[in-house]
Structures are given as structure tokens and as C-alpha cells.
Amino acid sequence: MKRLLSALPAFPLVFLLFAPASVGPIGVKISDNAKYSDLKVICETYVPIFYYKLIQDDPETCVNGILNRGVSEYLDKHTRRLGPVDTTEEQDDVNDVGFGGIGVELTADKSGAIKVSGLVDGGTAESAGLRIDDLVVEVEKDGKFVPVDAKTNGNFKKAVNLIRGPVGDKVTIAITRNGARKELTVTRAKIVPKQVKYRPDLLPGKIGYVTINSFGSASVAKQTEAAIDAVLAKGARALILNVRNNPGGLLDEVEAIISLFEKDENAILVSIADYRKGAPTYKDHKVEHFGAKNYGKYAGIPVAVLINGNSASASEIFAAFLKYKGAVVVGTKTFCKGTVQTVFPLSSGGSIHLTTNEYFVGNPRIKVNDVCVTPDHEVKNAEDWNPRDEAGDLQLQKAVELLNKKP
Secondary structure, three states, rough: OOOEOOOOOOOOOOOOOOOOEEEOOOEEEEEOOOOHHHHHHHHHHHHHHHHOOOOOHHHHHHHHHHHHHHHHOOOOOEEEOOOHHHHHHHHHHOOOOOEEEEEEEEOOOOOOEEEEEEEEOOOOHHHHHOOOOOOEEEEEEEOEEEOOOOOOOOHHEEEEEEHOOOOOOOOEEEEEEEOOEEEEEEEEEEHHHOEEEOOOOOOOOOOEEEEEOOOOOOOHHHHHHHHHHHHHOOOOEEEEHHHHHHOOOEHHHHHHHHHHHOOOOOEEEEEEEEEEOOOOOOEEEHHHHHHOOOOOOOOOOOOOEEEEEOOOOOHHHHHHHHHOOOOOOOOEEOOOOOOOEEEOOOOOOOOOEEEEEEEEEEOOOOEEEOOOOOEEOOOOOOOOOOOOOOOHHHHHHHHHHHHOOOO
């Protein structure tokens, strides 16, 4: 079972078919809106719920609560159930399997349109003529153009799925650029997203700049170490580590990264609280837990961390621990999610993400859940700020200013 720390959207468990009341295999009366074929999933969900004592309700109330309200509403907003396709995609992301795509980063603009926010250097989208700030309005499917938008998460995902497909196949996309419509045909290639990027040139004052987009890949720790090594090799004397808009990811990955900034092998990185016996018991994750020969590798280097309201969970561990170790934190208050989700496989091929624990950072234990990580220096960027505009990035500029005041 994997431990996840993320703020991905939660999807309720909804059943659209109905059947007469019946008695399920766990011996409780099931409400009238249950379908017997759903009960296997309910039972598979029920077992870990009661093992972790996530609720105090009796079994009948629990099962009917899941059926009638869905796991996210009945348990908590971070608990979610994924179908087989989404579960496979999630595992592929963790294992860096990659997918057939065109090498483009897409975001939603304020109007709900799909905007090109980034391009893979030398990728097929760039070669076909796609440009940053283009708006994707239609994608061809079976010879017909399908309108797309990002007004809802579902619409955005539908558009992404239309663009992705088998490697080597072509897809035609209709975009608007400066109000003019244009159609571009792009060949899909294998895309393995890079979760960590670094600025090729140092910022003023010999400052290296590294962005961690997600902790959701099992290679993020290695990617981060390689990126930091690269900027240090260029002569960096200080680091700016950017986890803005980072939704979180894998607990082991973020712990491996923060261990690089802690030279005491007995130091507590994260404590996992278990509430099954009422009063919490804690499992302390120490540096030695990783057996990492490189722990403390970056201890003593001046660090600034950039955060915002979309920095969640694993990102909050990252920011809170480095703040605890003396890093200066710049930006706005984080997402405030300090819980751990454990992934349980379902026989259908899907999975259930159950909130099983709360985490605390450092020693004494620093609470994050519902408390958030607050910056040492609150700085807000303009609402229409473009992430590629370093000159207009007030948070980044403040971090540079602060680090340049340090010897």
C-alpha cells in the first residue's frame, strides 16, 4: 500500500442503478438504493475503514453512509475512489511510465478556456507550430471536431484524453491565436513528465532556482537531488526551492528530499499520528529510516522556499520542515492539508484512497492540518501574473532579495 500526500480532487462514490433492499454479505441491512453487485466494493472499502477506526458508526450506518452519500462526503473530502482506468494512470505517473502525448502543458484561464502554458523543448507540439498562450478550442475525433473547455475538471480531463493517444498517431487540434482560428496536426510521442526543473542560469547573487511541480513520482527525490547538484555545480551559494501549485504526492519522496537538509541521522523528519486507540500514538520517521548515505548533503546552504495556496500536503511537509531548519519562506499561506491517504486496491482494478493518519513535522511536532504553513514574508503576485514572467514574479524577487542579505 502506498502512502499519498496530495490535494487532488475527491470524487464521490455514486451508484446510479437501484435494487430492492437486501442483506449484504457482511450481515447488515442495505438501503433500497443499493445494487447487489456494488456490495463487493462496499465490503472491500468497509474493512480498512474499521481497521483504522476512521468512524465510530455501527456497520449498518457505515455501509449505508457510503452508499447514500459517497466516501468523500461520508468520511472526509480527501478520501476518494478511483476506477480501473484512473488507478492505472495514477500508477503510471508514480512509476514514470509516460503516455502518448504532444509535449504540451495545459491550464485553464479565467474564462474556462484551455490555454497552452508550456511546451516541451523540441517536442512535436512545438515542431507543429503550437505556441505558448494559444487557446485550444477543438480536438478532432473520428473526423469531426469536438469543442473542448476547462470550465469543469471533467471537461478539462476529457480534452486531455482526446489529445492523448497511441504513440505515432496524429491528432488535429484547433486553436485560436490573437482571435484567429488555426488547425494544427501533431504526431503523438512518448511523454514522461519531468516533475523537477531548474533554471539553467543562476539568479543574481549566485542563487540557484529549482521548481518541484509534484512529489507524485517515485523518482522525484532523485530528480530534485540532480537539479540541486546541477545549480551548485554552476557555483550557486544559495537555493530558491519553488513548490507553488505543487499538489503533493508520495510521503517517502518528500521525506527523502528533506533528509538531504538534515545532518543528524537521529533527527525526526515527520511523525505519523495513529488515532485507532483514541489518544494518538506516533510513529517517528527519522533520517536513518531512509538509510540515505547523502543525508545532510545540503545542510548549511541558505534556502528560500516559495509557497502559495495550492501548495498542499507533501509540499507543506517540505516547506514546514525547511522552515523549521531555518529556511526563509516566501509567498502566501498553503492549502492546510496535513493528512495521509493510504491506497487500498479493489478487486475491480480500481482503488480507494482512505485518509488514515495525520502527520506532524520536526521535533517538537509541528501541526499542519487545518493550520497551514504561513510564510515568513507574505507576498502576493498579481492575479494575471504569467508564471514565465520572472520580472513580474514578486515572490521570486523577494526571495532573491532576502537571500542576498545573507552572507
